Amino acid sequence: MKIAVLPGDGIGTEIVAEAVKVLNVLDLKLETETALVGGAAFDALGHPLPDSTLKLAQEADAILFGAVGDWKYDTLDRPLRPEQAILGLRKNLGLFANFRPAICYEQLVGASSLKPELISGLDILIIRELTGDIYFGQPRGRRVATDGHFPGAEEAFDTMRYSKPEIERIAHVAFQAARKRKSSGSEGRVTSVDKANVLETFQFWKDVVSEVGKEYPDIALDHMYVDNAAMQLVKEPKRFDVVVTGNMFGDILSDEASMLTGSIGMLPSASLNAKNQGLYEPSHGSAPDIAGQGVANPLATILSAAMMLRFSLNQAAAADRIEAAVKAVLAQGLRTPDIYSAGTTRVGTSQMGDAVVKALA
Numbered sequence: 001m002k003i004a005v006l007p008g009d010g011i012g013t014e015i016v017a018e019a020v021k022v023l024n025v026l027d028l029k030l031e032t033e034t035a036l037v038g039g040a041a042f043d044a045l046g047h048p049l050p051d052s053t054l055k056l057a058q059e060a061d062a063i064l065f066g067a068v069g070d071w072k073y074d075t076l077d078r079p080l081r082p083e084q085a086i087l088g089l090r091k092n093l094g095l096f097a098n099f100r101p102a103i104c105y106e107q108l109v110g111a112s113s114l115k116p117e118l119i120s121g122l123d124i125l126i127i128r129e130l131t132g133d134i135y136f137g138q139p140r141g142r143r144v145a146t147d148g149h150f151p152g153a154e155e156a157f158d159t160m161r162y163s164k165p166e167i168e169r170i171a172h173v174a175f176q177a178a179r180k181r182k183s184s185g186s187e188g189r190v191t192s193v194d195k196a197n198v199l200e201t202f203q204f205w206k207d208v209v210s211e212v213g214k215e216y217p218d219i220a221l222d223h224m225y226v227d228n229a230a231m232q233l234v235k236e237p238k239r240f241d242v243v244v245t246g247n248m249f250g251d252i253l254s255d256e257a258s259m260l261t262g263s264i265g266m267l268p269s270a271s272l273n274a275k276n277q278g279l280y281e282p283s284h285g286s287a288p289d290i291a292g293q294g295v296a297n298p299l300a301t302i303l304s305a306a307m308m309l310r311f312s313l314n315q316a317a318a319a320d321r322i323e324a325a326v327k328a329v330l331a332q333g334l335r336t337p338d339i340y341s342a343g344t345t346r347v348g349t350s351q352m353g354d355a356v357v358k359a360l361a
């Protein structure tokens with residue numbers, strides 16, 4: 001099993017190192033190969049997603065990704081910015097289905113900004129469509145050339161667009177995920193989030209999801225406008241089971257949902273294509289403000305490695321072991337600064353990784 005390891009920028013290198021440490025003690029036949037991506041690749045090779053990195057990713061069974069981006073690249077032409085690396089990987093590999101679970105660990109209930117009773121036991125899954133929508137429409141503006149020249153500063157736009165097959169396939173992913181969760185005790189509900197009251201794209205989204213829903217009579221389907229969904233997520237988060245939405249709304253709502261659990265530093269994600277090849281990354285970004293200090297929380301990346309073992313490498317038992325080890329270190333009271341609270345033990349990035357390794361043994 002071949003894993004492409006793409007640490008990227010900022011805290012990416014620090015947190016990916018800990019996840020690789022954990023994978024290495026599992027005694028699985030894993031082959032890892034590391035490559036540059038994002039700003040690091042731009043600096044060294046002149047492009048955020050060099051051909052060699054893309055090829056490595058395409059040929060791997062799975063990709064373990066850190067994070068990309070830094071303010072110092074903000075003035076680059078858009079195609080050269082670090083974010084284009086992750087967008088390019090998603091598009092080139094067809095990684096249309098993004099799973100962003102938001103699970104509240106009991107020991108971290110106090111780390112959330114919401115009242116404990118609102119989030120205790122929270123276990124929701126956001127499924128974000130990842131290769132369509134306004135992210136991959138037609139852009140025009142100061143940093144994207146059209147017809148070979150950069151337009152003036154008078155206006156800028158991006159087009160929002162979804163095709164029927166794109167909506168159908170992500171809807172199937174959501175209903176199937178809800179069905180699977182139902183078999184282990186969840187409610188069996190899909191909430192499709194749209195903006196059908198204003199946007200034609202999302203009226204279409206709503207209609208297509210409803211149509212697909214007829215094939216899943218065992219799963220409840222409701223529709224919610226995105227502004228209301230943003231409100232409901234902080235008002236009554238446990239009303240949700242599986243949330244399915246487009247690329248843009250999913251980007252925003254998944255950050256919001258992650259904070260319900262105490263820290264975005266805890267949340268893994270998986271992005272899958274039709275062949276179950278996947279890219280696994282923490283839900284958070286490169287956090288340049290804390291990069292290089294050894295304080296970033298590696299648990300989201302370690303948990304992403306667990307998702308990788310389960311979804312792409314058929315190693316569910318090893319994934320269970322990692323997740324149990326993470327729970328064990330939390331029970332020991334170890335906390336990186338983002339999840340620290342009085343009475344617990346503050347640790348750094350590599351100490352946290354070492355503790356997970358120890359708990360595995």
Ligand code: IPM
Pocket residue numbers: 068069083086087251283285
């Ligand atoms: C995410 C990130 C990316 C996105 C950025 C880095 C392009 O915010 O994975 O949520 O917007 O999809």
Ligand code: MG
Pocket residue numbers: 251252255
């Ligand atoms: Mg985001």
